[in-house]
Amino acid sequence: MKIGVLALQGAVAEHVRMIELAGGEGVVIKRTEQLKEIDGLIIPGGESTTIGKLMRTYGFIDAIREFSEEKKPVFGTCAGLILIASQITGQAPGQPDSHLGLMDMVAARNAFGRQRESFETDLAVKGMEDTVRAVFIRAPLIESVGEAVDVLSVYSGQIVAARQEHLLAASFHPELTDDYGFHSYFLNMVRQYRG
Numbered sequence: 488m489k490i491g492v493l494a495l496q497g498a499v500a501e502h503v504r505m506i507e508l509a510g511g512e513g514v515v516i517k518r519t520e521q522l523k524e525i526d527g528l529i530i531p532g533g534e535s536t537t538i539g540k541l542m543r544t545y546g547f548i549d550a551i552r553e554f555s556e557e558k559k560p561v562f563g564t565c566a567g568l569i570l571i572a573s574q575i576t577g578q579a580p581g582q583p584d585s586h587l588g589l590m591d592m593v594a595a596r597n598a599f600g601r602q603r604e605s606f607e608t609d610l611a612v613k614g615m616e617d618t619v620r621a622v623f624i625r626a627p628l629i630e631s632v633g634e635a636v637d638v639l640s641v642y643s644g645q646i647v648a649a650r651q652e653h654l655l656a657a658s659f660h661p662e663l664t665d666d667y668g669f670h671s672y673f674l675n676m677v678r679q680y681r682g
Contacts, residue, residue, distance in 0.1 A: 488677055491516040491525035493551075495541040497533030497566065501662040502670075509670040511677075519550040527677035528554060532565030532624070532660050535596065539570060539585030548587065555589050560653040560676045568656040569594045569627050576630060590654045591633030610659075612648060612669070613639045620666040621647070621659035628658050653680050 492502040494515045503513030506529075514525055522528065528551065530538070542548050555561050563571040570586045572594035605625065609618040619640075629646035632638060640648035640657075647658040648669075655676060661669035 488512065488527070488674060488681070489514050489525045490674065490677065491521065491528045493528060493530045493538075493542075493547070493567075495533075495545070495547075496538050497531035498660065498662050499531060502529050502531055502564075505662045505667045505670040506674070508667040509674050511670075511674050519546050522550055522554050525559075526681050527560040527562065527673065529673070530561065530563045530567030530570055531662070532567060535566035535569040535627075536585070538566055542570070542587075543585050548585070551587055552589070555587070555654070558653050558680050560655065560673065560680055561589060562655040562657075562673045562676075563590075564657045564662065565624065565626055565660055568629070568658055569596060571654060571656060572629075573633075590649075590651050590656060591636055592649060592651075592656065593630040593632075594627050595630050596627050607664075608642065610640045610642060610647065612672070613637070615668060615672060617668060619661065619668045620664040621657075621661060622663040623647075623659045624663075626658045629656065650676075 488511045490506045490511045491514045492499050506513035571589045573588045574593040576595045610621045636651040
């Protein structure tokens with residue numbers, strides 16, 4: 488299974504490493520035509536506004552929407568979660584459309600505070616036997632979800648991971664640990680939709 492990691496900004500090499508530990512093949516995605524060669528896509532953390540502008544510049548907005556319409560799985564982590572959300576709180580009106588709007592949820596930017604308020608914790612995740620090690624860095628959270636969205640994990644009463652059919656979102660950075668459990672979960676999703 489080939490899993491792409493959108494390589495416009497963020498922890499690309501770390502995601503590729505985790506995909507490979509989980510038994511997949513990681514592919515660095517820099518051009519839209521590469522999307523045809525992969526079975527699933529990870530949109531990594533970074534700065535969501537910057538990634539959104541770069542996606543628009545390089546034609547990824549429509550290309551990733553089409554990829555998702557084909558029911559190919561997409562996994563957004565941290566900034567990636569913001570980019571796949573249908574709504575973002577605090578979004579300035581009149582901004583150009585630089586997010587994907589794929590998943591029926593409302594995301595709040597930097598909900599867990601600034602860089603110095605970053606932390607690590609173990610999370611229980613629905614459908615997984617073991618807890619997952621999660622790193623939160625200026626993390627967003629999911630304020631609310633639509634009926635079709637399954638909440639997978641909660642931290643301090645706040646939603647930090649969710650799934651809607653072939654779409655997966657996490658507030659945290661699963662790639663910055665040695666725990667590839669969440670990447671294994673995504674690979675299983677890809678297998679399900681590939682079949």
